[in-house]
Amino acid sequence: MEYRTLGQTDLHVSRLCLGTMTMGWTSSKEDSFAVMDYAVEHGINFFDTADIYSYWAEGNPGGVAETWIGEWLQSRQARGKVIIATKVRGRMWEGPDGEGLSRRHIIRAAEDSLRRLQVETIDLYQSHWPDENTPLEETFRAFEELIRQGKVRYIGCSNHTAAQLQASLDLCRAENLPCYKTLQPHYNLVHRAEYESELMELCRRENIGVIPYSPLAGGFLTGKYTRKKIPRHSRGYGSDRMRPYMNELGFAILDALRAIARQHKATVAQTAIAWLLANPTVTSAIIGANTVDQLVDTIKAVDVHLTPEEKARLDSLPSPT
Numbered sequence: 001m002e003y004r005t006l007g008q009t010d011l012h013v014s015r016l017c018l019g020t021m022t023m024g025w026t027s028s029k030e031d032s033f034a035v036m037d038y039a040v041e042h043g044i045n046f047f048d049t050a051d052i053y054s055y056w057a058e059g060n061p062g063g064v065a066e067t068w069i070g071e072w073l074q075s076r077q078a079r080g081k082v083i084i085a086t087k088v089r090g091r092m093w094e095g096p097d098g099e100g101l102s103r104r105h106i107i108r109a110a111e112d113s114l115r116r117l118q119v120e121t122i123d124l125y126q127s128h129w130p131d132e133n134t135p136l137e138e139t140f141r142a143f144e145e146l147i148r149q150g151k152v153r154y155i156g157c158s159n160h161t162a163a164q165l166q167a168s169l170d171l172c173r174a175e176n177l178p179c180y181k182t183l184q185p186h187y188n189l190v191h192r193a194e195y196e197s198e199l200m201e202l203c204r205r206e207n208i209g210v211i212p213y214s215p216l217a218g219g220f221l222t223g224k225y226t227r228k229k230i231p232r233h234s235r236g237y238g239s240d241r242m243r244p245y246m247n248e249l250g251f252a253i254l255d256a257l258r259a260i261a262r263q264h265k266a267t268v269a270q271t272a273i274a275w276l277l278a279n280p281t282v283t284s285a286i287i288g289a290n291t292v293d294q295l296v297d298t299i300k301a302v303d304v305h306l307t308p309e310e311k312a313r314l315d316s317l318p319s320p321t
């Protein structure tokens, strides 16, 4: 495993971060524990979660992924081995302050996350997406309070535009408030414009740690979705999730990945993640795995080093979204 400093923090994170969105959704507790065991045994020291994971799954009220991580940390005595990133913003209880980035929501949500995770400090606390209804200053005063109390070490954001991230940096500098140190964008070979158009340059200039989510586009970039079939027991089965990629642009990218993968005796998934890791602005890619077998494959992406020509070939392909 390789490690990088996360932006301007003192956190040294593995280049692959374990995403936990599937815990309690498409991954059982037993598989989730096995995945966390394998990840840490093989050098991953960075987990990403969110308070809401995964409320959209039937019977899952949210908070389940954090709870399982907390139980796992306790049972393995592993707190010192893992940097924990979680998120706040989604609806967690009824009422006007049940969601958002108001002070009332953030302070209670952070306490709840700490309790579920069974930790004293959240290493990286991220705004899951912006909240247009709360003044920015109120949000950052709440984060400042949590940092002062030792409940949070650093703050970051996800799903922000360049204008939103810049506005928050400007405010925090002007008011001497803690700034976002990381960005978690949706970024992969079939979804490029959102990050590459403006955010990439902003993050480079500001030395923001970048931790993209869905590096495999939820499984499309493993190559298991073909022109003819959506595999059963996959995230895309029986839903529209993969529709934006199931077209000529998406399959052209898979064809190019297959050719490059062959050269490296690698898999398509490893090659897709290797492309992301070859971007100098990317600190760590947040991968998802339902089972240990999936992680056994994707974790080897760190050993695949694309040549400049291979990277340029993939860069040159138009992305469907």
Ligand SMILES: NC(=O)c1ccc[n+]([C@@H]2O[C@H](COP(=O)([O-])OP(=O)(O)OC[C@H]3O[C@@H](n4cnc5c(N)ncnc54)[C@H](OP(=O)(O)O)[C@@H]3O)[C@@H](O)[C@H]2O)c1
Residues within 6 Å of the ligand: 018, 019, 020, 021, 022, 026, 048, 049, 128, 158, 159, 184, 212, 213, 214, 215, 216, 217, 218, 219, 220, 222, 224, 233, 234, 235, 236, 269, 286, 287, 288, 289, 290, 293, 294, 295, 297, 298
């Ligand atoms: N900030 C945000 O708004 C946001 C949004 C989404 C995700 N995230 C974070 O990013 C993490 C990763 O997101 P993601 O799950 O979309 O990432 P991903 O790595 O793009 O997709 C993971 C999915 O691909 C399939 N897969 C993975 N490895 C495979 C392999 N070797 N062979 C075949 N299939 C394989 C599995 O789905 P199937 O088995 O179902 O095919 C797996 O659940 C999440 O857990 C979460 O922490 C954040």
